[in-house]
Amino acid sequence: MDYFQHKLDDKNRLTLPAELHQEFVSGLVLAQGFDSTIFLYPQHLWTNAVERALAGEVIDEENFRRNRQLRRGKVASKLDAKQGRVTLPQHLLDYAGITKMVSATRITTSAGSYWALESQQ
Numbered sequence: 001m002d003y004f005q006h007k008l009d010d011k012n013r014l015t016l017p018a019e020l021h022q023e024f025v026s027g028l029v030l031a032q033g034f035d036s037t038i039f040l041y042p043q044h045l046w047t048n049a050v051e052r053a054l055a056g057e058v059i060d061e062e063n064f065r066r067n068r069q070l071r072r073g074k075v076a077s078k079l080d081a082k083q084g085r086v087t088l089p090q091h092l093l094d095y096a097g098i099t100k101m102v103s104a105t106r107i108t109t110s111a112g113s114y115w116a117l118e119s120q121q
């Protein structure tokens with residue numbers, strides 16, 4: 001599966017399709033993405049690839065921008081065990097302009113896959 005749409009419930013929880021639950025057994029990280037999206041990373045991808053990619057030179061403007069973008073408002077979480085839901089924090093929903101309907105697209109890289117969540121209003 002490379003794409004899905006789903007409505008947030010009244011507690012700002014997004015239900016992931018059952019076939020995706022295994023991707024997030026180690027936990028997950030939500031971060032501000034690019035172009036008003038929320039990035040949804042499996043915890044192992046964040047730890048093993050994103051953290052390494054963010055480790056740049058001490059005085060490097062591009063490294064500063066990447067760190068500021070991805071670390072500002074970053075939240076570590078887990079799927080709830082019963083229904084495979086994740087709560088999307090209000091500050092990230094505001095950043096992405098998401099109010100109810102979420103569109104999710106898989107982003108595939110050489111290090112692994114993550115999801116870009118955006119408003120489907």
